[in-house]
Amino acid sequence: MPKVTFYPSGKSGEVPDKKSVLEAAELLGLELAHECGGFATCSTCRVVVEAGGENLSEIEFDEENMLEVAELLPPHRLSCQARILGDVTVRIPGEATS
Numbered sequence: 692m693p694k695v696t697f698y699p700s701g702k703s704g705e706v707p708d709k710k711s712v713l714e715a716a717e718l719l720g721l722e723l724a725h726e727c728g729g730f731a732t733c734s735t736c737r738v739v740v741e742a743g744g745e746n747l748s749e750i751e752f753d754e755e756n757m758l759e760v761a762e763l764l765p766p767h768r769l770s771c772q773a774r775i776l777g778d779v780t781v782r783i784p785g786e787a788t789s
């Protein structure tokens with residue numbers, strides 16, 4: 692199973708293949724905003740990819756559109772849309788460093 696690591700908490704664990712980054716955060720007990728419920732229309736679930744971006748699913752139209760509207764540049768991804776295909780490390784922006 693792919694390993695996902697979240698900063699700044701440093702929480703890490705293996706999650707089933709093709710889980711979204713948002714689902715992975717929830718499995719690891721992390722709170723991640725997701726105001727629209729995972730429909731790529733709010734951008735509150737944004738994360739910054741620090742490593743393993745190639746191990747995430749391709750950015751599809753809805754995500755690309757929302758990233759553009761929110762003026763989020765790479766390596767930002769919407770955690771509700773990015774599916775985990777291999778090891779990845781992401782940062783949750785705005786979280787206090789612990």
Ligand code: FES
Nearest residue numbers: 727729731734771
């Ligand atoms: S939860 Fe709204 S865009 Fe991901």
